[in-house]
Amino acid sequence: MQARTVALISYQPIILEGLIRTIGAEEQLSVVFSGICSPDSHAMAMQLKPDLFLLDCGNSDRGIALISRIRTSEPAAKIACFAGQHDVEHAVRVLDAGAHGYISSTCTAEEIVSAIKPVLDGGTFISPRMAAKVIAAMRSLEKARAEAVQRRLSYREEQIAGRLMLGLTNREIALDLGITEKTVKHYMTALFQKFQARNRLELALALPKSADVSRSTSLN
Known part of the structure; x- marks a missing residue:
């Protein structure tokens, strides 16, 4: 079976190094790009058209802007966000921007791999610790939007x-x-x-x- 390709982008070198080691150790996954977040990194990663973008979204909206750019350039792209907080509002913004996964940075290396596999297969992943609250918040957001349209x-x-x-x-x-x-x-x-x-x-x-x-x- 051909390895699935992954592009890694982070704001922090130490996190990027950890992700490279974790993903690189998997036979079914291949890191085709890794870089510190910058316009050049974004452009290079998107040119490679990886099976998955794994982004370090930090604790701000910087990652959200990048998700939006990727989705605009590559509408079919699969995106997972590696976040350093258990913030329901942040998770909702990330998923609403077009990401398919929200992974907490408190998870283990094994949990990261387990989290990105359903995203690669076309599903969605939300860290279990906050999944119920995020799903409820997403439903509320969709309801509010539907009412606004109505x-x-x-x-x-x-x-x-x-x-x-x-x-x-x-x-x-x-x-x-x-x-x-x-x-x-x-x-x-x-x-x-x-x-x-x-x-x-x-x-x-x-x-x-x-x-x-x-x-x-x-x-x-």
Whole structure:
């Protein structure tokens, strides 16, 4: 069986040396690149198109920016992040940026190898100590995004919402837009449901800032 190729990038030489020894000792894995994090290292690693990028993400967003660059250049790339903390928020940002694995630096050499194998096989790995919390946080993030998309206003909804915020009645909105009052009522009903508002005041308070009155210009 041909060895899987791995590119190692770290901010710290001592961690990079440890990863080289750990991955290099595995017959089924081959380190094709190792380097300290820099624009040149990123470019060289991506040119090699390894089966896996194993990145030292440290405790900041530096690694997250690199993940995003790799995903933009190589959408199918498999990425695992080697992190020095048990931070659920950091793990969520790393995985949301496009990584497939979040490995704690407190793990053993054997655990690192066990962690990257499911990533290489197309799966996801999260250090067991924090997996449950990270999965719950990711689900909450996806739910929030889905709700935001659901509440996104169409162009006509923005027109009507803008006029609502100006205090216009349904009849006045209809006259201003050159549509029927029945059509305005239809859109108003949809807006009430979308934002779970019980009256016009609650709706006006719940509307996003994108429905600014500056958008409320007549089409006539």
